[in-house]
Amino acid sequence: MTNFDSNFAHTVYFWLKNPDNPEDRRAFETSLQTFLDNSQFAKTNFIGIPPEASRDVVDGSFTYSLIVTFESAQAQQNYQDEPAHKLFVDKASALWEKVIVYDSVNYK
Structure with missing residues (x-):
């Protein structure tokens, strides 16, 4: 994996419609991983789920988080426009x- 690029960080939080549905979770995870595996612009990425929070300031209401880094804002815009990203949104948006x-x- 490439080192974390500190130039541009793109952090996304997803709330699934049916977060307790294993099939929906599997479909989302598969679609997201396929997208990241095929992105030409994402330098590093992290897919997470909320931990058990022990403090009031921690928001654990989301289902998944994604952190992707880029070498520049232009690279992030290219990522938004690339076919792999558009396919992910098309396939997975019905789940969130x-x-x-x-x-x-x-x-x-």
């Missing part, structure tokens, strides 16, 4: 009820 994205760039 909510998505929130947080993009950030290095402050230095």
Whole structure:
């Protein structure tokens, strides 16, 4: 795996419509992994699920999180437009009820 690129981080939180449905989870995970395996622009990625939170400030309401890094904002835009990303959205969007994205760039 490539080292974490601190130029541009794309963080996505997904809330599935049926988070307790194993078939929906499997379909989402498969679609997401297929997309990431075929992305030409994502340098590093992390797929996560919420841990058991022990503090009130931790929001564990999401079903999955995704963190993807890019060498630049342009690379992130290219990722948005690439066929692998569009196919993922087309195949998996019926499985989620909510998505929130947080993009950030290095402050230095």
